[in-house]
Amino acid sequence: VFVFVHGGGFIMGDKRSEKGPFYRNVGDYAARQGWIGVVPTYPLAPDHPWPAGPEALRHVVDWIRRNVAQYGGDPDRIVLSGQSAGAVHVASYVAHPDYHVMPGGGVRGAVLMSGLFDTTAGEPNDNHRAYYGTDASKYAEANCMPGLLATHIPLCFTVSEFDPPAFQAEAARTVGAWGEVRGAFPEMHYLVGHNHLTPSQSLGTPVKDVEALLADFVGRVTA
Amino acid sequence: VFVFVHGGGFIMGDKRSEKGPFYRNVGDYAARQGWIGVVPTYPLAPDHPWPAGPEALRHVVDWIRRNVAQYGGDPDRIVLSGQSAGAVHVASYVAHPDYHVMPGGGVRGAVLMSGLFDTTAGEPNDNHRAYYGTDASKYAEANCMPGLLATHIPLCFTVSEFDPPAFQAEAARTVGAWGEVRGAFPEMHYLVGHNHLTPSQSLGTPVKDVEALLADFVGRVTA
Numbered sequence: 165v166f167v168f169v170h171g172g173g174f175i176m177g178d179k180r181s182e183k184g185p186f187y188r189n190v191g192d193y194a195a196r197q198g199w200i201g202v203v204p205t206y207p208l209a210p211d212h213p214w215p216a217g218p219e220a221l222r223h224v225v226d227w228i229r230r231n232v233a234q235y236g237g238d239p240d241r242i243v244l245s246g247q248s249a250g251a252v253h254v255a256s257y258v259a260h261p262d263y264h265v266m267p268g269g270g271v272r273g274a275v276l277m278s279g280l281f282d283t284t285a286g287e288p289n290d291n292h293r294a295y296y297g298t299d300a301s302k303y304a305e306a307n308c309m310p311g312l313l314a315t316h317i318p319l320c321f322t323v324s325e326f327d328p329p330a331f332q333a334e335a336a337r338t339v340g341a342w343g344e345v346r347g348a349f350p351e352m353h354y355l356v357g358h359n360h361l362t363p364s365q366s367l368g369t370p371v372k373d374v375e376a377l378l379a380d381f382v383g384r385v386t387a
Numbered sequence: 388v389f390v391f392v393h394g395g396g397f398i399m400g401d402k403r404s405e406k407g408p409f410y411r412n413v414g415d416y417a418a419r420q421g422w423i424g425v426v427p428t429y430p431l432a433p434d435h436p437w438p439a440g441p442e443a444l445r446h447v448v449d450w451i452r453r454n455v456a457q458y459g460g461d462p463d464r465i466v467l468s469g470q471s472a473g474a475v476h477v478a479s480y481v482a483h484p485d486y487h488v489m490p491g492g493g494v495r496g497a498v499l500m501s502g503l504f505d506t507t508a509g510e511p512n513d514n515h516r517a518y519y520g521t522d523a524s525k526y527a528e529a530n531c532m533p534g535l536l537a538t539h540i541p542l543c544f545t546v547s548e549f550d551p552p553a554f555q556a557e558a559a560r561t562v563g564a565w566g567e568v569r570g571a572f573p574e575m576h577y578l579v580g581h582n583h584l585t586p587s588q589s590l591g592t593p594v595k596d597v598e599a600l601l602a603d604f605v606g607r608v609t610a
Contacts, residue, residue, distance in 0.1 A: 323572045332572040339575075340563015349546045349555040352562075352577055356603060380579060 165228055165237040166194040166382060167202045168364065169221070171248025171278075174209040174295035186365055193367035197379055200237035202228060206253065209295035214306045217253035217295075218263040225257070226265045241386040244274045245378070247364045248331075249291075251279030252308065258319070259311025273318040273385035275378060277363050278327050280334045281308040309338070313345045320351045320381040322374070324358035331360065353377055388451055388460040389417040389605060390425045391587065392444070394471025394501075397432040397518035409588055416590040420602055423460035425451060429476065432518035437529045440476035440518075441486040448480070449488045464609040467497045468601070470587045471554075472514075474502030475531065481542070482534025496541040496608035498601060500586050501550050503557045504531040532561070536568045543604040544575040545597070549582035576600055 168190040170177045179187055187203050194201025206220035221244070229239040246254035257263055258274050259281075280286075283296060283303040296302050312319065323335035335352060342350040355363055355374065363374045391413040393400045402410055410426050417424025429435075429443035444467070452462040469477035480486055481497050482504075503509075506519060506526040519525050535542065546558035558575060565573040578586055578597065586597045 325574075327572070329570050333566045333570050335572045336562050336566020339559050340566065343556045343559020343563065347552050347556050349550070349558045349577060351548075351579070352575075354572060354575055354577075356574070 165200045165202060165232050165239070165242045166190075166197070166378075167204070167224060167228070167242065167244045168194075169204065169206065169224075169244070169246035169250035169253050170364075171246070171250045171361075172208075173291035174217075174249045174252075175291055176208065177249070179203045179205045185368070189368040190364055193375060193378075196368075197382075199382070200232055200235055202232075209291075213294070214296050214302055215256070215260075215263070217249075218256040218260050221253055221257035222263045222265055225270050229265060229270060240272075242271045243382050243385060244271050245277070245364075246275070246279070247277040248279060248360065249295075251276040252281065255279055255281050255308040255312055256306065258315050258317050259308040261311075269315075269317050271317060273320065273381065275320045275322070275381060277322045278324055278331050278335075278360050280331065281312055281338060282334065283307045284309075285334065285337060286330060309341065312338070313341060318351075318381075318385045320353070320377075322353045322355055322358075322363055322377070324355045324360060324363060326357075326359035328360060351381070388423045388425060388455050388462070388465045389413075389420070389601075390427070390447060390451070390465065390467045391417075392427065392429065392447075392467070392469035392473030392476050393587075394469070394473045394584075395431075396514035397440075397472045397475075398514055399431065400472070402426045402428045408591070412591040413587055416598060416601075419591075420605075422605070423455055423458055425455075432514075436517070437519050437525055438479070438483075438486070440472075441479040441483050444476055444480035445486045445488055448493050452488060452493060463495075465494045466605050466608060467494050468500070468587075469498070469502070470500040471502060471583065472518075474499040475504065478502055478504050478531040478535055479529065481538050481540050482531040484534075492538075492540050494540060496543065496604065498543045498545070498604060500545045501547055501554050501558075501583050503554065504535055504561060505557065506530045507532075508557065508560060509553060532564065535561070536564060541604075541608045542574060543600075544573060545578050545581075545586055545600070546575065547578045547581035547583060547586060549580075551583060554583065574604070 191201035191203045207216045244254045414424035414426045430439045467477045
């Protein structure tokens with residue numbers, strides 16, 4: 165079961181666009197792989213601030229575990245993925261065991277594309293303030309980095325060659341911290357030629373690098 | 388012109404093995420790409436300590452620039468590559484302009500596979516002592532990290548999933564430092580399924596991921 169959580173700076177975005185294929189393309193890709201694709205929406209900020217993200221993911225995982233068998237899916241083989249703010253919401257679930265549906269999180273792995281996980285790094289922008297609020301203690305509570313560095317859930321990160329500098333710096337910081345804490349290199353894929361949006365948007369197109377990367381990761385963690 | 392510098396912990400290794408295809412396979416790969424392949428040897432430690440590595444690379448680059456045209460190669464389109472200690476020697480050349488054959492280094496890019504570039508990180512092992520000696524000031528002088536973080540030569544790093552922990556930690560440290568200094572993510576490729584030796588050894592086999600990665604990098608920097 166492959167779950168994809170869209171981005172949009174916490175305040176916008178949808179699982180579908182009126183005039184385009186996004187992100188139906190992700191569910192279609194999952195289906196072509198022989199998986200069950202799940203592409204949820206979630207409550208948006210500012211109406212739904214932190215911790216709306218990990219709460220939404222908890223409901224998603226809980227719903228899948230209860231219902232996916234009737235669609236032919238295996239509730240014990242769920243892989244979460246997300247892009248940008250969607251990656252942050254997935255990371256929030258992974259990194260905060262308080263929101264887990266069961267010990268260990270109930271998922272086999274998580275794909276985190278171009279996310280900002282360390283809420284204590286850099287200055288909050290308008291989107292961050294809309295979601296995390298203005299109380300600094302919320303930022304510490306919402307910080308995904310310590311939980312990502314500690315989790316036993318297999319993670320697959322991506323960063324794009326043409327990601328904005330803040331996202332590239334965050335990915336570099338994540339790798340550096342991972343090396344210090346775990347003495348190893350995380351599964352962080354540098355996507356040549358991609359920008360902030362194209363990794364998930366490439367699914368179903370002739371650009372197959374991200375398709376192959378996801379299929380490999382999903383195959384390994386659900387084997 | 389694609390140059391490959393073999394590894395071997397500074398004290399061993401060769402451009403050819405009596406009984407195997409390594410590293411003839413790298414030259415063959417280059418030729419199949421339509422490039423000129425150059426696979427040099429170099430003086431080994433302990434008989435030839437630091438700075439024998441960057442000196443050897445200076446001679447290699449100088450020789451190529453003077454002679455490669457008669458073999459059909461373009462002296463202005465040289466890409467260096469190396470693995471393990473070979474990556475360190477290539478990095479030494481890139482990072483230390485004192486050894487450059489001309490301003491800018493005279494090369495279009497460098498591929499650094501599974502190297503240890505920061506001589507001030509971690510405890511030296513027997514191989515390091517054989518090459519860098521026992522004088523701590525040599526380690527500071529030989530350190531590639533500051534020069535790599537400052538160079539304008541395009542770099543392509545690889546780290547392997549099954550690299551020993553010291554190499555993974557070094558790659559993570561490199562990415563973290565790059566992010567701090569450059570505010571960006573370096574071109575560091577995480578090679579799923581590979582170990583310390585297989586990236587260069589995969590060239591010419593049905594495992595095409597590193598072949599494709601190198602061809603893409605070389606194509607971009609020599610365009």
